[in-house]
Amino acid sequence: MDKPQKHVLVAEDEAFLLSMIRSLLTKNGVRVSTARDGQEAIDSIDKDPPDLLLLDLLMPNVDGFAVLQHRKKKKLKFPVVVCTNLSDKKNIIKCNDFDVNEYLIKSDMDDDQIWNIAEKYLV
Amino acid sequence: MRKTIHSASDGIALKLKILAKEKEDVRRKLVVTAKKLRLKARQLAATAREKEVVRRKLVVTAREKENVRRKLVITADELRMSRKTLEKKVLERTKDLEKVRAKDEAILASIGEGLVATDKNGRILLVNKAFERLLGWKGEKRKGKLLSEVIPIIDANGKTIPESERAVTKTPKERSMTTYYKRKNGTSFPVAVTVAPIYIGKELIGTVTVFRDITKEKEIEKARSEFMSIASHQLRTPLTAIRWVLSSLKREKLTEEQTKLVKTAHETSMNMASTIRRMLMISHLEEDGMEPELEQVILQKELEKITRLHDAHRQRSGLELALQCPQDLMVRTDKQLLIEILDNLLSNALKYTPRGGKVRMSVTKEKESIRIDVADTGYGIPQEEQKRIPEKFFRASNVDSPVEAGTGIGLYMVYNIVRLIGGTISFVSQENKGTTFTLLFPS
Numbered sequence: 001m002d003k004p005q006k007h008v009l010v011a012e013d014e015a016f017l018l019s020m021i022r023s024l025l026t027k028n029g030v031r032v033s034t035a036r037d038g039q040e041a042i043d044s045i046d047k048d049p050p051d052l053l054l055l056d057l058l059m060p061n062v063d064g065f066a067v068l069q070h071r072k073k074k075k076l077k078f079p080v081v082v083c084t085n086l087s088d089k090k091n092i093i094k095c096n097d098f099d100v101n102e103y104l105i106k107s108d109m110d111d112d113q114i115w116n117i118a119e120k121y122l123v
Numbered sequence: 124m125r126k127t128i129h130s131a132s133d134g135i136a137l138k139l140k141i142l143a144k145e146k147e148d149v150r151r152k153l154v155v156t157a158k159k160l161r162l163k164a165r166q167l168a169a170t171a172r173e174k175e176v177v178r179r180k181l182v183v184t185a186r187e188k189e190n191v192r193r194k195l196v197i198t199a200d201e202l203r204m205s206r207k208t209l210e211k212k213v214l215e216r217t218k219d220l221e222k223v224r225a226k227d228e229a230i231l232a233s234i235g236e237g238l239v240a241t242d243k244n245g246r247i248l249l250v251n252k253a254f255e256r257l258l259g260w261k262g263e264k265r266k267g268k269l270l271s272e273v274i275p276i277i278d279a280n281g282k283t284i285p286e287s288e289r290a291v292t293k294t295p296k297e298r299s300m301t302t303y304y305k306r307k308n309g310t311s312f313p314v315a316v317t318v319a320p321i322y323i324g325k326e327l328i329g330t331v332t333v334f335r336d337i338t339k340e341k342e343i344e345k346a347r348s349e350f351m352s353i354a355s356h357q358l359r360t361p362l363t364a365i366r367w368v369l370s371s372l373k374r375e376k377l378t379e380e381q382t383k384l385v386k387t388a389h390e391t392s393m394n395m396a397s398t399i400r401r402m403l404m405i406s407h408l409e410e411d412g413m414e415p416e417l418e419q420v421i422l423q424k425e426l427e428k429i430t431r432l433h434d435a436h437r438q439r440s441g442l443e444l445a446l447q448c449p450q451d452l453m454v455r456t457d458k459q460l461l462i463e464i465l466d467n468l469l470s471n472a473l474k475y476t477p478r479g480g481k482v483r484m485s486v487t488k489e490k491e492s493i494r495i496d497v498a499d500t501g502y503g504i505p506q507e508e509q510k511r512i513p514e515k516f517f518r519a520s521n522v523d524s525p526v527e528a529g530t531g532i533g534l535y536m537v538y539n540i541v542r543l544i545g546g547t548i549s550f551v552s553q554e555n556k557g558t559t560f561t562l563l564f565p566s
Contacts, residue, residue, distance in 0.1 A: 088348075089407070107360075108400060111370050
C-alpha cells in the first residue's frame, strides 16, 4: 500500500451498531479501534491517537462530552464526527463549542452515508 | 281863639294825617307781612309735600326691604336644605366610591398576577399584593421609584436585559427567550410579562405591567422536552439498526423479489426516521425555544440535494421532476428549516401525483424576497377542505390511499416553520388538476 493505513476510533455503546460500523470501515481499508463508553475512548485516544473519531454522545459511565473535553484539554486536533441519536439543540451547540467537525443523526443516515462523510476526513 | 281853635283843629288834622299815614304804613307793612306769610305758607306747603313724598318713598322702601328680608329668609332656608341634601349626596357618593375602590383594590389584590402601574417616566404609581408577594418589595416604599431599578430583568445566564428591550409587550410565544425577574433578596424567577400603555384620550400617561411566575410551566416544559428527547432517542436507536441492516442488504446480491422487499422496508425505515425528526421539530416549534439560525445558502445546491433524496421514489412512481433555479442565487436564511419546508412540499407533491404526472420546483428572485413554487399535476385538494390545510393531522379526503400513508403533520409543520423564517406560504389547487404551493421568504 502506498499510503499508510488510516486509524479510526469508534465510540459506540450499542454493540450491534458498533459491529456494523466496524465492518463498514474495515471493508474500506481502515484500521478500527472501538470503545464501548467514554472512558474506553479516552484510554484508547491516549494510547493510540486516531486519525478520526466517530463518537456517540449518550454512553454509559462516561459520555461523549467527557471525551470531547479530554480532546480539548490535551489539545488534540484529530477530527471528530459525532454519530448520535440525540438531536437537541443544546447538544449540537455544545458540540460546536468543542469544534466537532460533523454532527450526524444515526437514524437519519444509511451506514454507507456515514462512510461517505468519514472518508472526507481521512484524506 | 279861633286861631287857637283853628290851630287846634289844624293840629288834630295833622295828627290824624299822621295817624292815617301810620295806619297806611302799618297796612302796607301788614300787606308785606301777609305776602311774606303767604310765601312762607307756600314754602311750608311745598316742604310738607316733599316730606310726604319722602315719607311715602320710605314706606315703599320699607316694604321692599321687608320683601327682600322675607325672600332672604326663604333663600336661606332653601340653601340650608340644599346643603343638607348635598352633604347627604356627597356622603352617599363617597360611600359608593369607597365601595368601588375597595372592590377594585380587592380585585387587584386577588389576582395572582403581579401588577404594577407606572407613570410615563417609568416611576411606580401603584402595585398589587401579588407584586409584593412575588418580589418581596413593599409597594408603598417603592412608590415613585423607577420600575427598572426596582425589578431588574435578567436572562437565563443572569445577564441584565437592557431598558430598551423591556418595554416591549411580548407574550411568551412571541418572546423566544425566557426572562427572569429579580426579587428583593437577589433570587429570580421566570416570568411571562405583558406591558400595556395607559392612554387618557390620546395622551400616554403611563404603563401597566402584568407578570406571572412561570416556574411551574418551565418545569413542565422541561420535563416534556426531556421526555421527547429520551423517547426519540429510544425509538431511533433500534430504528438505526434496522435501517443500516436494510441499507447494507440492498448492496448485496439479492433476487428481484428480495430486492423489492428490502427496498420497501428500507424506505419505510427512512419514513419512520423522518416522522421522528418531524415530531421532534413540532415539539420544538410548539415550545418557545426555536429560533432560526441564519446562514448564506446557495439555493440551487440545496434544492438539488433535496430532489436527489426523492429520486428513487419518483422514478418508481413514474413521475417527472423539473427544477428551475437561478445559478448562484444566494439567500440568507435558516438552511435546515428551509430544507425541511421544501422537502415536505416536494414529498407531498410526489406522493399525491399519479403515475405519469409532473412536479416542478421553480425559484424566482423577487424584489426583496425569494419565491419558490412547488407545482404538481396531482389529485389536488378538494375546494371545501382547502382552508383546513394548515391544521395538524389534517388529511384531505381524496387521498386516503393506504399505500401513501401520510401523518398530516407535514404541512402543519411547514406552515409553522415558514412563519419562523419570516415567510409566507399559499397555494392554489384544483381537484384532479394539481396543486401549486408558493413560498415567499425574505432574501
